[in-house]
Amino acid sequence: MTEVITQTPPILTGAPSDKERKYDRQLRLWAASGQAALESSHILLVNSGTGTVGIETLKNLVLPGIGKFTIADDAIVRDSDLGVNFFLDEDGLGKSRAQHCTELLVELNPEVQGDWFPKNGEPLSLPDVLGNEGPYTAVLYALPVHPRCELLLQEYCNQNKTPLIAVHSTGFYADFKITFPGPFPVVETHPDVTATTDLRLLSPWDELIDFARGMTKDIDSLDNHEHGHLPFVVILLHYLDVWKATHNSAYPSTYAEKVAFRKMVSEAARTDNPEGGEENFDEAVAAVLKTVSPPSLPGDVKEVFAYEHDSPIRSSFWIIADAVKEFYEKHGCLPLPGGLPDMKAQSSVYIQLQNIYKRKARRDAAEVFESVRRASGGDAIDPAEVDLFCKNAAFVKLINPKNNDPERLLEVADEELANDEMAKEGIMPPSLFPIYLALRATAYTPSVETSFPEDILKDMMTLVPQLGDQEPYAHERYEQAAQEVIRGASGELHNVSAVMGGMVAQEMIKIITKQYIPINNTCIFDGIGSRCQVLRL
Amino acid sequence: MSDVTMAEATSAYTPESTRVDETKRWTYVDNIRTNPGPFSDPIAGTQEAIEQFDKIKVLGAGGLGCEILKNLAMSKFRDIHVIDMDTIDVSNLNRQFLFRKDDVGKFKAEVAAAFVMRRVKGVDITPHNCRIQDFDAEFYKQFQFVICGLDSIEARRWINAMLVSIAEEGEDADSLIPMIDGGTEGFKGQARVIVPTITSCIECQLDMHAPRAAVPLCTIASIPRQPEHCIEWAHVIAWDQEKPFPQLDKDDPEHITWLYQKALSRAQEFKIEGVTYSLTQGVVKNIIPAIASTNAIISGACCNEAFKLATSAAPPLGIEDNYMMYSGNDSIYTYTFKHEKKPDCPVCGQLSRPLQVNPRMTLQDLVDSLAVRPEAQLKKPSIRAESKTLYMQFPPSLEEQTRANLDKTLLDLGLEDGQNVVVTDPAYPLEFNFSLQFKKEV
Numbered sequence: 012m013t014e015v016i017t018q019t020p021p022i023l024t025g026a027p028s029d030k031e032r033k034y035d036r037q038l039r040l041w042a043a044s045g046q047a048a049l050e051s052s053h054i055l056l057v058n059s060g061t062g063t064v065g066i067e068t069l070k071n072l073v074l075p076g077i078g079k080f081t082i083a084d085d086a087i088v089r090d091s092d093l094g095v096n097f098f099l100d101e102d103g104l105g106k107s108r109a110q111h112c113t114e115l116l117v118e119l120n121p122e123v124q125g126d127w128f129p130k131n132g133e134p135l136s137l138p139d140v141l142g143n144e145g146p147y148t149a150v151l152y153a154l155p156v157h158p159r160c161e162l163l164l165q166e167y168c169n170q171n172k173t174p175l176i177a178v179h180s181t182g183f184y185a186d187f188k189i190t191f192p193g194p195f196p197v198v199e200t201h202p203d204v205t206a207t208t209d210l211r212l213l214s215p216w217d218e219l220i221d222f223a224r225g226m227t228k229d230i231d232s233l234d235n236h237e238h239g240h241l242p243f244v245v246i247l248l249h250y251l252d253v254w255k256a257t258h259n260s261a262y263p264s265t266y267a268e269k270v271a272f273r274k275m276v277s278e279a280a281r282t283d284n285p286e287g288g289e290e291n292f293d294e295a296v297a298a299v300l301k302t303v304s305p306p307s308l309p310g311d312v313k314e315v316f317a318y319e320h321d322s323p324i325r326s327s328f329w330i331i332a333d334a335v336k337e338f339y340e341k342h343g344c345l346p347l348p349g350g351l352p353d354m355k356a357q358s359s360v361y362i363q364l365q366n367i368y369k370r371k372a373r374r375d376a377a378e379v380f381e382s383v384r385r386a387s388g389g390d391a392i393d394p395a396e397v398d399l400f401c402k403n404a405a406f407v408k409l410i411n412p413k414n415n416d417p418e419r420l421l422e423v424a425d426e427e428l429a430n431d432e433m434a435k436e437g438i439m440p441p442s443l444f445p446i447y448l449a450l451r452a453t454a455y456t457p458s459v460e461t462s463f464p465e466d467i468l469k470d471m472m473t474l475v476p477q478l479g480d481q482e483p484y485a486h487e488r489y490e491q492a493a494q495e496v497i498r499g500a501s502g503e504l505h506n507v508s509a510v511m512g513g514m515v516a517q518e519m520i521k522i523i524t525k526q527y528i529p530i531n532n533t534c535i536f537d538g539i540g541s542r543c544q545v546l547r548l
Numbered sequence: 549m550s551d552v553t554m555a556e557a558t559s560a561y562t563p564e565s566t567r568v569d570e571t572k573r574w575t576y577v578d579n580i581r582t583n584p585g586p587f588s589d590p591i592a593g594t595q596e597a598i599e600q601f602d603k604i605k606v607l608g609a610g611g612l613g614c615e616i617l618k619n620l621a622m623s624k625f626r627d628i629h630v631i632d633m634d635t636i637d638v639s640n641l642n643r644q645f646l647f648r649k650d651d652v653g654k655f656k657a658e659v660a661a662a663f664v665m666r667r668v669k670g671v672d673i674t675p676h677n678c679r680i681q682d683f684d685a686e687f688y689k690q691f692q693f694v695i696c697g698l699d700s701i702e703a704r705r706w707i708n709a710m711l712v713s714i715a716e717e718g719e720d721a722d723s724l725i726p727m728i729d730g731g732t733e734g735f736k737g738q739a740r741v742i743v744p745t746i747t748s749c750i751e752c753q754l755d756m757h758a759p760r761a762a763v764p765l766c767t768i769a770s771i772p773r774q775p776e777h778c779i780e781w782a783h784v785i786a787w788d789q790e791k792p793f794p795q796l797d798k799d800d801p802e803h804i805t806w807l808y809q810k811a812l813s814r815a816q817e818f819k820i821e822g823v824t825y826s827l828t829q830g831v832v833k834n835i836i837p838a839i840a841s842t843n844a845i846i847s848g849a850c851c852n853e854a855f856k857l858a859t860s861a862a863p864p865l866g867i868e869d870n871y872m873m874y875s876g877n878d879s880i881y882t883y884t885f886k887h888e889k890k891p892d893c894p895v896c897g898q899l900s901r902p903l904q905v906n907p908r909m910t911l912q913d914l915v916d917s918l919a920v921r922p923e924a925q926l927k928k929p930s931i932r933a934e935s936k937t938l939y940m941q942f943p944p945s946l947e948e949q950t951r952a953n954l955d956k957t958l959l960d961l962g963l964e965d966g967q968n969v970v971v972t973d974p975a976y977p978l979e980f981n982f983s984l985q986f987k988k989e990v
């Protein structure tokens with residue numbers, strides 16, 4: 012099969028294309044690879060209720076340039092829609108809400124396609140939209156819905172391995188839940204740059220040792236300029252050697268030893284120069300506690316290594332993960348990421364040191380690549396993917412959903428009730444679980460306008476029987492949540508749905524681009540206290 | 549300013565639609581406004597509260613303007629002003645959703661106001677295509693709230709100082725104009741509510757926005773190691789030496805291309821990798837990544853606070869918790885807390901703020917350090933001690949007279965430990981009081 016790849020011809024000046032200019036502020040977050048993933052995605056929104064939160068989400072996905080969206084919604088635009096949904100106007104009154112929203116959304120970005128169902132006022136056939144119009148990259152639906160509709164969506168997403176997101180916004184309260192179709196690994200988690208420094212000062216390799224020793228063998232006879240430009244990595248390697256010579260060849264390991272070592276480095280700085288000190292030694296002193304430590308395996312990576320697969324079908328992620336695990340077991344450390352933070356040094360010295368780290372990283376990645384190639388299914392894997400994994404090895408993350416565990420809700424309820432015991436003392440903010448439960452209890456009720464708080468509270472207690480045993484304070488918080496949901500009368504507040512639409516869109520972007528870390532798996536927003544809580548349910 | 553065109557626009561405009569039943573239209577908002585909930589203020593839902601709401605006049609400003617205007621209009625605010633001096637750039641289109649490709653080059657405030665008035669019949673939005681600093685206290689006093697999505701710390705500090713001074717000089721509660729401030733960077737952002745003189749203000753919170761550490765000039769000039777160092781060299785050294793164009797325009801691709809090529813050849817000379825056009829632009833313009841979804845979250849949170857303040861339908865941020873931090877990089881995390889008012893805040897506090905100094909530093913060092921210290925961040929400071937002028941940036945004659953002081957140390961100038969100094973800066977309409985704290989000699 013031949014694929015025609017259309018590419019913008021490289022411009023000699025390096026100036027950006029029109030598209031790069033338009034998307035500049037987001038390309039700085041997820042790069043061309045993330046953008047390409049967005050552009051080939053197709054999102055389905057099954058809309059219901061007052062219909063705003065899903066449309067606000069789509070707005071935030073159309074703007075950055077998803078490929079296509081489809082709206083399934085059989086509602087007709089009413090006067091009340093115009094007071095809550097910005098992507099409707101008077102011209103749409105009495106017409107299909109799905110069509111009218113689609114038309115006003117595609118205006119936002121000519122590169123995005125939009126479609127809607129039903130086309131001619133016939134009843135909405137969800138099986139047709141699911142079966143004939145996909146495949147979908149992700150499916151979003153707004154609550155309340157009929158349970159039968161939810162079941163159809165769950166079945167589709169389960170079969171097609173599609174992430175499913177349910178969102179519910181009413182009055183000042185809202186929540187959403189992501190159902191991942193299986194384990195969801197992320198390589199490009201974008202940790203804070205300051206967290207990624209990995210200098211291997213306690214396990215230097217020959218090339219690094221030789222370089223450092225070459226620079227420091229006559230450290231005391233260096234002139235002030237040379238001494239003041241030794242890279243801090245070289246300074247630390249030198250004084251670690253000095254330390255070992257007086258400590259039975261052992262590195263400083265306890266906190267007290269590291270503080271003593273830091274003092275040793277600090278005292279080695281020259282102060283008889285015009286500046287009265289040396290910046291590079293200041294940098295070395297500041298780096299001791301963070302960088303003088305043996306390599307360790309972060310918990311998230313342990314989880315990846317320990318993951319047991321239910322099925323033999325495995326993606327490139329898992330083949331590479333196995334190879335990295337093999338590397339780790341053999342060498343006692345992960346492949347070197349290869350980055351070197353900026354530090355005071357002569358340009359050429361810094362570049363040489365940077366290349367020493369880069370070369371080691373390339374050798375490590377090549378070793379991982381060799382074992383990837385030996386694995387079954389590994390021969391098709393792109394070396395660039397192996398490089399990317401190795402570079403991010405310490406920060407890979409596995410979202411491991413445990414779907415459909417009926418006991419989970421009760422477990423969380425116990426945890427959150429216990430949490431509120433402490434919240435009462437003012438140690439921590441109160442749990443948002445009451446809001447979750449009140450929303451959940453009304454997730455299938457088309458309108459709560461005629462309900463009473465007692466009805467909702469009763470449904471909440473059916474879901475979580477422990478509620479009945481609570482003392483009045485805790486009980487009251489659940490009752491208040493029920494009252495607040497009744498007050499919303501199944502209508503959305505635009506601001507709350509705008510916040511929610513932003514949060515759901517962020518999560519969907521993370522899922523589509525496989526960059527940054529999505530929630531696992533439920534997020535509750537309290538528009539009264541202005542805060543969120545994430546729970547795994 | 550385009551007052552003439554605005555007047556025309558207003559006269560030609562039908563305030564409410566004839567096709568929509570306005571009562572039905574606002575069903576959901578009015579539900580919340582008229583039915584108090586378990587957390588509402590007792591005034592919520594009363595006739596008084598309803599009438600008060602309808603008279604509210606609110607001001608929005610800055611890069612979150614599109615979202616803020618949409619949200620305010622959809623919250624049934626009817627009288628909105630918007631200030632934005634910027635014109636639309638193609639790089640705004642990925643998030644500022646009221647603008648289209650054809651609008652590039654037009655004033656943001658004008659295009660945004662016209663769009664929202666077209667979409668939401670009955671709302672009146674007055675655009676001002678200028679800087680917030682172009683208005684005086686009289687202008688700001690007409691509003692009940694100010695919502696800012698400004699992209700510069702300087703503009704935030706200016707409007708904060710303005711609103712605090714209105715509150716200090718005012719006699720009744722009407723002079724307390726809450727400021728709701730939002731800002732974003734990538735997947736992160738913050739929303740906060742400031743009640744001038746009552747709660748912690750932007751200046752109290754200044755250290756939460758510490759400026760990025762500057763790269764030392766000697767690194768840029770002689771020992772570059774990073775692509776950014778090469779770009780800074782092209783920007784601050786090569787440009788001045790060669791003056792390829794009369795004035796650097798950071799939005800002109802030709803100028804950026806010149807800097808990029810200069811930086812690239814310097815990088816090649818030092819064997820440094822990673823200079824790209826995009827990085828050049830990012831460093832020179834100090835570009836902060838921005839996406840639609842984060843702007844939606846933060847603007848929604850800000851307007852939700854405005855709605856709560858205006859309706860009493862639920863307790864707003866302010867007196868207790870006043871600050872919400874949002875982070876979406878790793879799962880979702882919010883931290884909502886009370887930022888305490890600082891008694892030594894130069895804007896809303898009574899005490900002067902301590903400034904740690906070395907008595908042997910020169911006045912020039914002190915002046916330079918004021919720009920980078922997180923608690924000051926003043927770029928063009930003039931300084932005077934109780935009875936004598938130490939250094940004045942303006943006017944030129946005074947600058948010349950006081951310039952000789954710059955080379956003197958604080959001790960030479962006769963300054964003492966604990967001495968109060970007053971600093972002014974043309975960017976802010978106020979005086980900053982600092983007290984010098986001499987560092988002990990080691």
